Amino acid sequence: MTLTSLTPETEPLLTAVLPADRFRRAEDRYLEEPRGRFRGQSGLVALPRSADEVATLVRLCARHRIGIIPYGGGTGLVGGQIIETGPVPLILSLERMNAVRAVYPDENVAIVEAGVILADVQEAALQAGRLFPLSLAAEGTARIGGNLSTNAGGTGVLRYGNARDLCLGLEAVLPDGSIWHGLSRLRKDNTGYDLRHLLIGAEGTLGIITAAALKLSPRPAYSGTAMLVVESPAAALKLLTLGRDLLGDSISAFELMHRQGMEFLAEKLPDIRRPWDNPPEWCVLVEVGVTAGQNPTDALERLFVAGAEAELVSDGIIAQSQGQSDDFWTVREHIPEANRRVGSVSSHDISVPLGALAEFITKANARINDIGDFRINCFGHVGDGNLHYNVFPMPGKTKADHLAVREQIKRSVHDLVHELGGSVSAEHGIGRLKVGDLERYGDPAKLAAMRAIKGALDPAGIMNPGAVLRG
Amino acid sequence: MTLTSLTPETEPLLTAVLPADRFRRAEDRYLEEPRGRFRGQSGLVALPRSADEVATLVRLCARHRIGIIPYGGGTGLVGGQIIETGPVPLILSLERMNAVRAVYPDENVAIVEAGVILADVQEAALQAGRLFPLSLAAEGTARIGGNLSTNAGGTGVLRYGNARDLCLGLEAVLPDGSIWHGLSRLRKDNTGYDLRHLLIGAEGTLGIITAAALKLSPRPAYSGTAMLVVESPAAALKLLTLGRDLLGDSISAFELMHRQGMEFLAEKLPDIRRPWDNPPEWCVLVEVGVTAGQNPTDALERLFVAGAEAELVSDGIIAQSQGQSDDFWTVREHIPEANRRVGSVSSHDISVPLGALAEFITKANARINDIGDFRINCFGHVGDGNLHYNVFPMPGKTKADHLAVREQIKRSVHDLVHELGGSVSAEHGIGRLKVGDLERYGDPAKLAAMRAIKGALDPAGIMNPGAVLRG
Structure with a gap:
């Protein structure tokens, strides 16, 4: 039609x-x-x-x-x-639907319209003494309806989950123009199919989210941040396991960074204060949030010491002030911007099972090396198995010089991800860019079910036509 | 057809x-x-x-x-x-599909077949030094496929979520006989509609779950339990808010109990050791799980003291041994059995927004009182807004004496729940018992979408016909 x-x-x-x-x-x-x-x-x-x-x-x-x-x-x-x-x-x-309709601090719930900017949701929670933990680089511009429609991830997933885990209910307009009034503040409700989770991550192809009931959290009383030098991504993962045994759920972020990202920062955004003049090959940004009566610096020191004893950590800096902590986060959050200024040949938002993460990096680097000479900036939310594995031209070249192999690079990275049981879109979604990837790598039974659902709910095919599924 | x-x-x-x-x-x-x-x-x-x-x-x-x-x-x-x-x-x-296929302790993942008994999943996690936190009275008999199909709740929801929150991926047979191979171990995967969450809670009407990838957690290093006397359900909720500010996510259970339940235990299961000879009107069973370096008894004492200072807690017992802690849990877990032996006129598995919980209890009691003389045992997962609100005959009567008002009781409780924005099935699902309730109270747009999805995925209507939706 x-x-x-x-x-x-x-x-x-x-x-x-x-x-x-x-x-x-x-x-x-x-x-x-x-x-x-x-x-x-x-x-x-x-x-x-x-x-x-x-x-x-x-x-x-x-x-x-x-x-x-x-x-x-x-x-x-x-x-x-x-x-x-x-x-x-x-x-x-x-x-224009950008009202925070209500905040219920004692219930840890906020009701917001879809057009509220993510940072404004965070701020509304803060004003009520609560935390809305969804956090990502674009939070000053992204709107919560889009965050939910794409099931956004970000840096808080390790502790608090993806966007879908932060949503209790939705108000949405379905493709026939009916309004689903589902702004539930309930933690438990087993009355029928979970339409909420079907719309979340559907990227606007099954309806339009107009408002959401969001789950807030108590604010950690204190938080602390450290940059720890690790030998390898495998060591980073072992450190995370160790850290969770030591500190439980208090680890709220665990971000892997490669030297390449620090070098891009030095090159393209030299005003940003970097933790090292000569950056290590791999480091992790660790954040802990603890309750009253605990000291975050002590917690990070215990992690540092235990990591050093286990020969997982060779060096590190524990932030001694909020300013230093902010500096660490500024580094992490500006890596995407530095990447943009360098200009990637091919970028990949992938996830693999945690146990396959080190293998992925080794094999992917080898495959890229077989294709040609490139710089690779591999960073991301390692506790979620989610890496941004981005391939850049060598100095003196531009992405335009490599257009001929761009598809080959993408294909070889995605094939490897698929072989390892991973996802070719960990947090960004399918959109129109990855429709072909979904067809290639997706489970056939799931794809058939998705098409049946799309056909049943949107028979005219009007909702974001061509996104996720070919029109 | x-x-x-x-x-x-x-x-x-x-x-x-x-x-x-x-x-x-x-x-x-x-x-x-x-x-x-x-x-x-x-x-x-x-x-x-x-x-x-x-x-x-x-x-x-x-x-x-x-x-x-x-x-x-x-x-x-x-x-x-x-x-x-x-x-x-x-x-x-x-x-007969009862194999634990694999456990990945470092990934906090277990792959189990649908027929594994819930207690055996817990045990497999324990053997690997991990926690599978889904816990409910029927855990020695219930099988994980059923727990997922009904999105089971239980006592661990406050900290760890419902069954759906503990599932990373599924293997399932869809109504056309195709197999969806979706046993993902990934924490982040945004490749298309979330079929997992659609099958979870669908009660077998959209397909048959044959295996699941489950999310495990680090085990708390130490746990502790207390029974605290509170003046009212409203005081219990305030105590929970206070406790979360003090102790963060370490509160892993917060169960409200009414004197009536203790009295049923004394009457029907007298061998079970009760914390008080003269039970208070309301008490809460609190469990905390803390990391190494923390002391759970200290944590509970801080909660007790702060609760007493805020005039929320008037008395209490902090378990001094594992045996005493087990005794507390034995009380909680045998209340449903005592209820069964008394024989309820009408049982209700409801949830309301936390802020409406006290209002619900007051108004529901009044409505029941208007209908006749009954004993009410109201208990449950108060931190989830989920109460089991069960109505029993007075001594000397049986449920058979009240068959004429059974429907009226149910209706008045469910109407009140609906007025307060709650759910008439918080954790048990719709099954066949509540198909009429879903039609009465369900959102029309959601119901239409559910029917469209059912028709699209199961056009012959063979999957659990008559459950959830009328055939």
Whole structure:
């Protein structure tokens, strides 16, 4: 079934039903994405103010078979928010649905609209003496509806889980324009299929999240940060196991970094204070959050000592102030920006079982080396088995020099991930960039079930057409 | 579409394709359920030994339109495992698929088949120095496939989540007989719709779970238990908030008990050692699990002192030995058995937002009082907002004396739960007992989506027909 293109002729089908200020022409920001790989078509943006207005638009789009892109902060890295060709869709932005509807500190719950910026959710929790632990580099721009639609990950997953683990309930407009009122504040509710988890991670292809009930956490009384030098990724993992035995759930972040990332920082963002002039090959950024009566510095020292005794840690720095701790995090959070400035030939957001992580890095490096001379920046959320394994040109070359082997690099990394039982999209999702990967590596029975579900809930195929599943 | 009844004439359609020892006549244990409300029809039980054998049976059942009951430990409380009337189904028991396939201690992962008894999963984790935190009264009989299919709760939810939160991946046979090989050991995987969470909690109506990748946890180095006397459920909740601020995630259980439960224990199970001869109206069983370097008794004492200072706790006992701690848990775990021996008029497995919990108890008691004279035993996982609110006859009466008001009691409790934004099935599921409740209280858009999904994945309607959704 072909979709109807949104043109000056068909736009009045939509614009007639809501006030004029609910629409605007699509400016550049709606048509671009962070890595510049996709470019959208000019068209119409709708800016509804309520779930009812979203429902009105969806019903009309269903009736007239007009495609819809649910639009959050536009920070996605796999083109889920951009349709480059084919029938022009409506861009339905949630940016005006940005109210924190309620915070229940004693329940550890917040009810927020889909357009609230992630950092503002964090701030609302903080104001109530609570923690919303979802944290990622784009948190100043990304909106919570998009975070949920893509099941965002980030640095807090080790302790607090992915975005889906932080959501108790949803309000959403389904592809037929009905509104699911599912803003549950309940911790336990076994009344039927879990529609919440089906919409989370569906990247807007099964409906539009308009609000969410989020799970907050008590704030750790004190937190502390250290940079520890490890011999290898395998040593980092053993250190994490040791640390969890010693410190339990108090380890809230455990981020692996390779020397290459520090060197890119020195080259492209020299103003950022780095922990070492001569960085070690591998280090981990460890954060602990402890309760009253415990001392985070003591906890990190115990980890340091135990790691050294086990010959897993050879050196390290425990932050002695909030400023030093912030510096460590600034380093970690600017690695993606330094990467962007260098310009990768191919970037991979992969996960493998923890036990296969060291093997992955060794074998992937060898395969890339067989293809040519490259610089590899491998970093990420090692406690989650999630690495950003990014391949860069050597100094003096640019990514344009390697276009011919880009697909080969991606394929060899993804094949290896698949051989090791891993995922070719650990936290960024499928979008449009990885539709082919999903078809290649996905389980056939799961894919058939996904297509059946998509066909049942969105028979006209209007919801983010071409994302996740080929249209 | 009518299903084919499994009769001596149609049984050979199935029995011809697998060895004879894969089948037996349905003994009583397959036709009964714990509360004696449902009674199944005599028929055939299949006992497949592998996912391939399950798939063979499902394909044949789909072709011949024979209903299937996926059968675990038979401990469900809502009749999900029993079909009383209509076409006789195949009872497909997973009991011979009871291998722990692998344990990965460093990854905190175990791969187990669906027929492994929950206590055996816990034991396999323990043997590897890890914790599998799902814990409930029926753990010696319930099987993990059933626990996942019903998204079981229990006493560990506060810290570790429901069954769905403890599952990384599944192997399952879908209603068309295809096998989904989804035994992922990954913590992060954003490649398409979350089929795992759709099957978990679907009560066998969308497929048959044959194996699962389970999330294990580090074992707390030390644990401690206390019984604390609180003035009211509201005080219990405030104490929990205080405790989390003081002790963070180390509180692993927080169970509210009412005097009525202690009195039922004294009456029906007098050999069980009770903490008080004259029990208080309300008390909470608190468990903490702490890491090395911390002392659980100190932690509980701090909670006791802070609770007393805040006038939330008036008395209490901190267990001084493992034996005393076990005694406390024995009390808690035998309350359901004492209830059974008394014989409830109506039992309710409900949850409400934490902030509405005290209001629920006050109003529910008043509504029951308006209906007649009853004894109420209200206990449960108060940190999850999940109460078992059970109504019993006065001494000298039996539940048979109150059959005329049973429906009225249930309805008034469930109406109140719904008014307060709660769930009429917090952890037991819908089964066949609560199909009408789901239709009455469920969100219409969600119900329509559920029916669309059921129709898309199981067009012949063979998977646990009549459970969750009316056939």
